[in-house]
Amino acid sequence: MSTPSEPDPAPELEIVHLLRATTVELGLHSARFAQRHGMHPTDVRALIALMDARRAGEELSAGRLGAVLGLNSAGTTALVDRLEREGLVRRVRGARDRRRVVVEVEERAVQLGWASFGPLIERSVELLRGYDEHQRSAIRDFLRGVREAAAGGE
Template sequence: MSDQGREELAERAEPGPEMEIVHLLRAVVVDLGRSTARFAQRNGMHPTEVRALIALMDAARAGEEITAGRLGSELGLNSAGTTALVDRLERAGHVRRVRDARDRRKVSIEVEERAVALGRSHFGPLIDRAVELLRGYDERELAAVRRFLTGMRQAAD
């Protein structure tokens, strides 16, 4: 590595408030991943199935229908993998396929209330704590947190 490369690396690794926040974010991501893995294991699910349920619930919250094709695209799965995933989730009673009333060829995937309740039983306390923490922030601070997390999501994409 060149001297300039070492200097650039050292500058990026220097401790400071920005790097402290980056490391805290990384720790939160790791902790959330472990929590998700525990949830998946306790409920006989693969982590991809949990990610699928989250994507489906996010779409429902946004008022959007989600087809198997869109779900597969969001999860980075091919058609066969998506079909197998939806089949497993349907057999477990976590989702249902719903045919469009106007176009019977179009099938959307919806989360069953049972799956929502299962997720709430595990993640509810964490969500409640996050809401409690956020209620301690003023509008300016909330805007900064929102701007940072939105920027990080865009960077990760």
């Protein structure tokens, strides 16, 4: 509860609660995608990480993918093996260092993801086009800050 000298936190809390509700809805959307395609939620997280790396022009080794997902070596191997059997990823030699084996997302996974998440992405882009660059910058800063706070644990 705020005191007379403190501003009312309600407007900020409303945004925080909307962010939480959005996070829940996005999680449910992802869970439906996983269930529809016989995947574990971690499989979906792995595919997202691999697609993000691809978009950024980065290569992910299995070890780095496991670290991103918080998996141990055995869990990461099982995950990559499972996704490879499903034709969603492949192990290849690194482009920068041919001695290194990296995991790449297959086009089939991109198509599956786009079929499910594409309309949501398109709607989000449409909404963002309604904001000017200053507003988008504020949204970007806010989301980065929340992401960093969440990644920090506790």
